[in-house]
Amino acid sequence: MAVGFHVWEVCYSRKTWDYGNKFAGKVAISLGLVFFGLIFPLCLYFGNNRNYLSILITILVILYMILLFFIVKMWMRKKFSLKDE
Numbered sequence: 001m002a003v004g005f006h007v008w009e010v011c012y013s014r015k016t017w018d019y020g021n022k023f024a025g026k027v028a029i030s031l032g033l034v035f036f037g038l039i040f041p042l043c044l045y046f047g048n049n050r051n052y053l054s055i056l057i058t059i060l061v062i063l064y065m066i067l068l069f070f071i072v073k074m075w076m077r078k079k080f081s082l083k084d085e
Helices: 012-046 050-080
Strands: none
Touching: 012 050
């Protein structure tokens, strides 16, 4: 059993699996630092409305997941010349 980032581009071969999971980890950390280490603390500092901040954190989490998925997917397709058949 292997635990990792399961999109077909990453699961294509052992080579793509190793590279894709390392790349997904780096992208996840980078996006996390930008969204939750920079953007959210700035909004928390400048705004104190709880409703606004709860909506913002929800939007940031959804955006984080979508961007992580598409960045890894597109990068793997480009790097390993993978195409849908």
